[in-house]
Amino acid sequence: MPSARNISVSRWNGQYFLRGFDVDHGTDLALSIDGIPVNMVGHAHGQGYADTNFIIPEVVERVEIAKGPYFAYQGDFATAGAVNMVSRDDFEHSSLGLGVSGSPGHGAAGFRALLIASPKFESGLKATFAVEAGRQNGPFDNPEAWDKYKLFNKLTYPISATSSITLGEMSYGGAWHGSGQLPARAVEQGGVSRFGSIDPDEGGYTSRHQIFVQYKVRPSDTSELKALAYLGSYRFNLFSNFSLFIRDPDSGDEIEQRDRRTFYGGRVSYRIVHELEKVRFDTTMGGDVRQDDIHEELWNTVHRRELSQVRSNNVYETMIGAWANEEITPVRWLRLDVGGRADSLSFAVDNKLTPAGDTNAPSSGVDSASQLSPKTSMVVSPLQSDPAQVDLYVNYGHGFHSNDVRGAFSKPSVNPLTRAIGEEVGARGRFFDRWDLAVAFWQLDLASETVWVGDEGTTEVGGSTRRQGIELETRYELTRWLSADADVTFTKSEFKANAGNGNGLALAPKQTYSGGLSARHALGPGIVRGGLRFYGITDRPANDEGDIIAKGFTLFDVHAGYRLRRFDVAFDVENLFNQDSRAAQFDTTGRLRTEPALGAPVPLGFNCGSGGKLATGGEPRHLPGLRGRALHPAIPAHAPRHGDRLPALARRPR
Amino acid sequence: MNLYRTVVLSLLLGAAACETPDATSAVVDNAYPEATRVVVYKAWWAATLFKEPVVPGASSDIERSVPESDVVYALLTPGWDPASGSPPTRLVAVRSKDKLVASRGDTLHIVVSDATFRGSCDAREPLSQEDADFITQRIFPGDFANAVYDARSCTTTPTPDADAGSEGGADAGPG
Numbered sequence: 001m002p003s004a005r006n007i008s009v010s011r012w013n014g015q016y017f018l019r020g021f022d023v024d025h026g027t028d029l030a031l032s033i034d035g036i037p038v039n040m041v042g043h044a045h046g047q048g049y050a051d052t053n054f055i056i057p058e059v060v061e062r063v064e065i066a067k068g069p070y071f072a073y074q075g076d077f078a079t080a081g082a083v084n085m086v087s088r089d090d091f092e093h094s095s096l097g098l099g100v101s102g103s104p105g106h107g108a109a110g111f112r113a114l115l116i117a118s119p120k121f122e123s124g125l126k127a128t129f130a131v132e133a134g135r136q137n138g139p140f141d142n143p144e145a146w147d148k149y150k151l152f153n154k155l156t157y158p159i160s161a162t163s164s165i166t167l168g169e170m171s172y173g174g175a176w177h178g179s180g181q182l183p184a185r186a187v188e189q190g191g192v193s194r195f196g197s198i199d200p201d202e203g204g205y206t207s208r209h210q211i212f213v214q215y216k217v218r219p220s221d222t223s224e225l226k227a228l229a230y231l232g233s234y235r236f237n238l239f240s241n242f243s244l245f246i247r248d249p250d251s252g253d254e255i256e257q258r259d260r261r262t263f264y265g266g267r268v269s270y271r272i273v274h275e276l277e278k279v280r281f282d283t284t285m286g287g288d289v290r291q292d293d294i295h296e297e298l299w300n301t302v303h304r305r306e307l308s309q310v311r312s313n314n315v316y317e318t319m320i321g322a323w324a325n326e327e328i329t330p331v332r333w334l335r336l337d338v339g340g341r342a343d344s345l346s347f348a349v350d351n352k353l354t355p356a357g358d359t360n361a362p363s364s365g366v367d368s369a370s371q372l373s374p375k376t377s378m379v380v381s382p383l384q385s386d387p388a389q390v391d392l393y394v395n396y397g398h399g400f401h402s403n404d405v406r407g408a409f410s411k412p413s414v415n416p417l418t419r420a421i422g423e424e425v426g427a428r429g430r431f432f433d434r435w436d437l438a439v440a441f442w443q444l445d446l447a448s449e450t451v452w453v454g455d456e457g458t459t460e461v462g463g464s465t466r467r468q469g470i471e472l473e474t475r476y477e478l479t480r481w482l483s484a485d486a487d488v489t490f491t492k493s494e495f496k497a498n499a500g501n502g503n504g505l506a507l508a509p510k511q512t513y514s515g516g517l518s519a520r521h522a523l524g525p526g527i528v529r530g531g532l533r534f535y536g537i538t539d540r541p542a543n544d545e546g547d548i549i550a551k552g553f554t555l556f557d558v559h560a561g562y563r564l565r566r567f568d569v570a571f572d573v574e575n576l577f578n579q580d581s582r583a584a585q586f587d588t589t590g591r592l593r594t595e596p597a598l599g600a601p602v603p604l605g606f607n608c609g610s611g612g613k614l615a616t617g618g619e620p621r622h623l624p625g626l627r628g629r630a631l632h633p634a635i636p637a638h639a640p641r642h643g644d645r646l647p648a649l650a651r652r653p654r
Numbered sequence: 655m656n657l658y659r660t661v662v663l664s665l666l667l668g669a670a671a672c673e674t675p676d677a678t679s680a681v682v683d684n685a686y687p688e689a690t691r692v693v694v695y696k697a698w699w700a701a702t703l704f705k706e707p708v709v710p711g712a713s714s715d716i717e718r719s720v721p722e723s724d725v726v727y728a729l730l731t732p733g734w735d736p737a738s739g740s741p742p743t744r745l746v747a748v749r750s751k752d753k754l755v756a757s758r759g760d761t762l763h764i765v766v767s768d769a770t771f772r773g774s775c776d777a778r779e780p781l782s783q784e785d786a787d788f789i790t791q792r793i794f795p796g797d798f799a800n801a802v803y804d805a806r807s808c809t810t811t812p813t814p815d816a817d818a819g820s821e822g823g824a825d826a827g828p829g
Contacts, residue, residue, distance in 0.1 A: 107758060108676045141720045141758065143677050177677070177718070198701050200678075200718045250796035251705060302705060303717060593698065594792055 017537060019067065019080040019444060020467030020493040022507040026050030027401055027451070028420075030077035033060075033085040034168065035267055036212055036230045037290065039077050042315045044259035044296040045238055045454045047404045048077050052085075054172030054208045056132050058097075058114060059152045061088040067471075068422045068442060069399025072325040072339035072375050073269065075288060077401045079420035079446065089156045089166070090126040091118035097568075103139035106195060110136035110146075126156040142197035146176035163217035170210050177203035180241055181630035183590050191592065194580070198592070199254055201304050204238040222273040229266040234259065239304050242455060242630070244590045251302040252593075255310075257454060258297040265290035265319075282327035284339075292317045298457045311457040312352035313362065313406055320344050325375070333381045340374040340398075345416055347405040360458040362406040369416040373398035383429070390429040397422050404452035410459045412450070419447045426471075434477040443468045449495075449505075465505055467493040486515030495544070506587060507550060511538040526564040532576075533557045543587035548628065553581030588630045676759040678721050680704075682714040682728075685767035690732070694766050695742060697728040698793050699754060707736040708766075721758045726750040727793045728766060730774065745797060746808045747781065747789040748773030775808035 016023035023029045027048035031038035033055055043049035066074060067081040074082045094117045102109035112134035119127055130152040137143040151171040158164045179197040186192045210232030217225050236259040243253045269286030298311035325339030346368040354361040375397035383390040399420045407414030426440035449462025469491035477483045493508030516533035536554030541547075556577055561570035575581070680702050686692040688710045697704040697714075700722035708714045727749050731742035748771040756762035768777040773786070781789075786805035790798040801810045 137676070141678070142718070145677060192701075196701075196722075197720050200701055200720050248796075250703075250794060252703065302703065303715075594788075596792065 017509045017512050019442065019471075019489075020469055020491040020505075020508050021080045022509060023080060026077065028077060028080040028446075030074055030082040031084075032082070033170075034087050034212065034214070035084065035228050036210060036232075037076075037265075040234065040259070040261070040263075041076070041290075041292050041317050041319070041402055042294055042296070042404045042406065043454065044236060044257040044298065047452060047454075048401060051206065051208070053148065053174060054150060054170055055085065056114065056130050056150050056152050058116065059087045059128065059130055059154075060085045062086050067440075068395060068397065068424055068444070069373070069420050070375050070377055070395040070397035070422060070424070072323040072341050072373075073284070073286060074399070075321045075323075075341060075343055076290075076319060079399045079401050079418075079422075079444065087152070087154060087168075088128060089154065090120075090128050091116055094118050099134075101136065106139035107137050107141075107143050110134065110138075112136075124158045126154075128152065128154045140179045140195045140197065141193060142177055142179050142200040144176050144178070144203075146174060148172065148174035162219075163215070166212075166214040166216075168212045168214070171208070173205075173207040175203070175205035177201075178240070181584075181586060181588060181590075183244075183588075183592065183630055184628055186592055191594075198244055199241040199252060201254060201302075202239050202241055204236070204256075206234075206236045206238075208232065208234045224271045225269070227266070227268045229264075231264040232262070234261045234263065236260075239301060240455065242586075242588050242590065245593045245595075246589065246591045248300065248307075249591070249593075251300075251307060254301045254304075255455065256297075256299040256301045256304070256306070258299070259294065260296070261292055261294040263290065263292045280327075280329040282329070283324075284327075285322075285324040287320070287322040289321070290317075290319045298454070308355075309353055310355060310358075311361065314350040314352065315405060316348045316350075317402075317405060318346045319402065320346075333384065335379040335381075337375070337377040337379075339376070340372065342370070342372050343400065343417070344368065344370040345402055345405075347408070347416065349406050349409050351409070360410060360456075362409040365409045367405075367408055367416070371398075371400050371417050371419060373400065373419075386433070388429065388431050390427065392427050393425070395422065395424040395426075403450070404454070407450070407452035407459050410452070412459055412461055414450050414452055414459055415448060418450075421445045436473070436475040438471075438473040440471040441469075442471070445496075462495075464496045465493065466496055467491060467508065481521040482517065482519045484515070484517050486513070488513040506541060506543045507585075508540060509537055510540050511552075512536070513554075523562070526562055529559075529561045529563070531557075531559040533559070542585055548587050550585035551582060553579060555579055555581060586630045587628070590628075590630065678719045678756050678758055678760055678762070679716050680719040680756060680762040680764060681716045682708050682764045682766060684708040684710050684712055685765045685770070686710040691734070693731045693734050693736060693742075695729040695731045695734070695745060696794060696797070697726060697764060697766070699726040699762070699764055700724040700756075704764075707731070707734075709736060716761060719756065719762065721756055721760070723753045723755040725753055726764050726766075726771075727789050728771065729789075729794055729797060730766075732776065744808075745803075745810060746774055747786050747794075747803060747805070749781065749785060749789060773805070773808070775806070780808065781805045 016029050018029055021028045025046040025048060026039050027046065031050040031052060038052055039048040039050045064084040064086065065081065069079050097114040099112040100109050112132065114132045115130065117129045132150040134148055136146040151169065154166065154168040156164055156166040177200065180199055180202040182192055182196065182198060187194055192198060210230055212228060212230035215227045219225065238257045239254060241252060241254040245252050247253045265288065267286060267288035269284060271284040273282045294315040296313055296315065297309065299309050300307040321341055321343040323339065323341035325337060328336045348366045349362055349364055351362050351364045377393060377395040379391050379393045381391050399422065400417045402417055403414045405416055408416050422442065422444045424440055424442040426438065428438035430436050444467045446465045449465055451460050451462065453460045469489055471489045473487045475483060475485040489512045491508065491510055493505040495505055514535035516531055518531045520527060520529045534554060534556045536552060538552040539549050542550040555575050558573045558576050559570065561568065680699055682694055682697050682704045684694045690710060692710060694708040700719060702717050702719040704714045704717065706714060730746040730748055731744060732746065734742040750770060751772050754762060754764060768774055772779045773781040783805045786803050790803040798810065800813050802813055803810050
């Protein structure tokens with residue numbers, strides 16, 4: 001489902017809504033699988049770009065969510081939070097799954113096939129081999145034709161009773177067409193349908209392959225050592241067109257972003273638990289290192305054919321971190337965590353191209369940056385009885401996200417590491433063994449919102465910000481087979497310095513909510529399951545000025561399934577009530593081809609559409625391009641898109 | 655093992671059978687007789703630009719498009735040889751007489767000729783000046799930079815303040 005523990009995921013372009021962030025591509029949310037980072041530093045499309053599409057959702061055993069910068073073992077990008085997916089070592093049995101999906105009245109169906117082989121060995125070796133293939137078209141007039149394959153192979157061998165080694169491999173390849181952003185005025189005036197496209201060449205192709213080896217050993221009953229090493233390669237070509245026909249009124253503003261990289265790294269951690277005078281000490285320490293060797297390019301294109309090159313860079317980044325955490329439990333009702341981490345980023349940029357007259361191109365250079373991030377928390381448990389268990393906690397911690405290091409050699413320059421400082425108080429409890437309730441009050445300061453804009457190859461300046469919010473979560477077991485849950489967040493986000501715009505912060509979510517009913521019950525020889533889920537977001541400012549609003553939405557999904565010993569059938573309907581919604585909205589300046597060209601007089605009665613305005617403001621004389629909402633719709637009504645199920649954090653490149 | 659092979663084979667066959675192409679596309683067919691040497695220099699329909707010149711009797715590359723009903727706008731270059739390496743000396747703005755419609759999955763053939771397009775002065779079907787301005791100032795503004803197109807004579811003249819050798823010079827030259 002696209003929401004979990006107050007993390008909401010936009011369905012079509014994978015924007016994550018978390019703690020006041022519209023995490024466009026993952027810059028402030030650290031994503032990983034089995035400890036291997038998903039986020040891509042210095043990505044051609046956006047810093048921290050996190051494409052989870054290479055993951056087969058069925059192989060994910062559990063999802064570990066950590067909100068805020070309070071956890072010493074989390075480094076780069078873990079400012080709003082971190083999500084680690086843990087894959088399964090094996091399955092009870094091998095299986096073959098087939099699914100179809102589609103949006104009635106909106107084009108051809110998609111399909112998905114999944115084969116999981118999990119042979120059993122007397123040696124204790126656990127094995128999983130999974131392959132997925134499929135095509136997805138979506139509801140769009142310009143079918144996505146998203147063809148993909150994925151592989152997941154994992155072997156876990158028990159070396160001894162206390163140690164094991166795991167070898168793993170994951171692969172993904174995909175190609176798709178995108179419908180891009182649509183100006184709201186074009187849709188409102190009937191120039192294009194909500195599921196239409198203005199540049200049908202948008203889309204791209206990508207691949208990711210990675211191998212890893214993991215070693216775990218328990219030297220004693222109270223200690224554990226884990227070590228991980230990984231190596232991956234990645235390719236990405238994305239064709240986009242955000243401004244349509246401003247820069248090049250003839251051929252259009254289509255661009256291609258290319259990213260080629262090899263990434264490798266590892267992490268090691270050691271944990272030991274001991275007691276001293278009845279005080280329990282749980283000590284964890286570790287380190288991680290990651291290297292990315294990147295080549296990235298930005299091109300002007302038409303029909304996916306090269307017109308002119310804008311950027312060409314080789315980038316080399318090394319991130320090294322060391323961390324430690326001491327969990328002290330002096331009495332049963334009190335726990336203290338004290339820890340922190342030190343991170344060092346070394347990087348080199350080799351600029352291969354500076355187009356004539358381009359003052360924004362990064363120069364070549366070598367530099368480094370480092371940060372110390374202290375973290376601490378305290379948990380008090382005043383109630384620990386059967387009918388009521390309550391924890392009260394206080395968190396304080398520093399974290400960071402790295403920036404695209406090309407911005408460090410551009411004007412204005414970007415600080416390679418942006419510090420985040422988080423504070424949080426909260427309570428969580430379980431009552432009568434059936435009701436979970438949690439509330440958190442949090443604050444997160446970000447030193448800067450300045451970013452490298454991959455779409456233009458330039459720097460976008462932004463000041464320091466503060467986000468504050470309240471989160472509520474509750475789950476209640478109505479019966480042994482039926483449960484209900486609801487999550488809601490309220491957030492205030494603003495620039496610390498008022499630039500005359502009321503401190504507005506574009507696209508920061510103000511309120512998100514999700515919840516539903518889940519049922520699971522024996523029926524005949526099998527087990528029937530079902531769920532009704534909703535999730536949504538309220539209106540929020542689309543720009544810093546706050547005069548353009550990104551409309552909110554509430555969507556309902558339903559799931560039903562039945563499982564026999566050898567068979568499982570499932571049916572999902574997304575957007576059950578056919579709500580019009582915009583999965584992604586941006587305040588973008590753009591020009592349709594039929595609109596007046598740059599500098600041309602604006603005709604009388606020219607309609608910018610709701611939410612739109614002239615870029616220059618004031619009396620329209622000449623038209624440098626129209627600003628206003630660009631939108632990307634969600635799927636239409638009654639659309640059983642998924643015989644297959646979406647991964648919890650599924651996304652695709654925009 | 656036979657079961658494994660059967661399963662893999664079924665998956666591959668299933669994937670092949672599920673090919674679901676329903677993308678819309680469009681192609682420009684230049685229906686002018688070769689003797690006229692009228693080249694379709696550029697064309698625009700709905701969301702698709704045809705950027706490469708199409709000589710008489712030939713067709714453009716097939717380009718991906720969207721289901722739509724819209725007018726086609728084009729620039730013709732009578733007497734120009736794309737292989738010459740020199741830019742065209744004359745551009746004629748034309749538009750289709752009717753909206754052309756493509757449904758989902760169609761390949762729309764845009765047949766360009768005097769029978770289907772309006773605007774050629776040789777065919778004595780000039781555009782209104784308003785239509786011509788729309789084509790030259792919005793659809794293909796780069797080809798008429800610093801120039802004014804006269805719909806009645808199908809000629810382009812430089813604006814008074816335009817440099818003689820400015821961009822689009824060939825297009826801006828005398829018709």
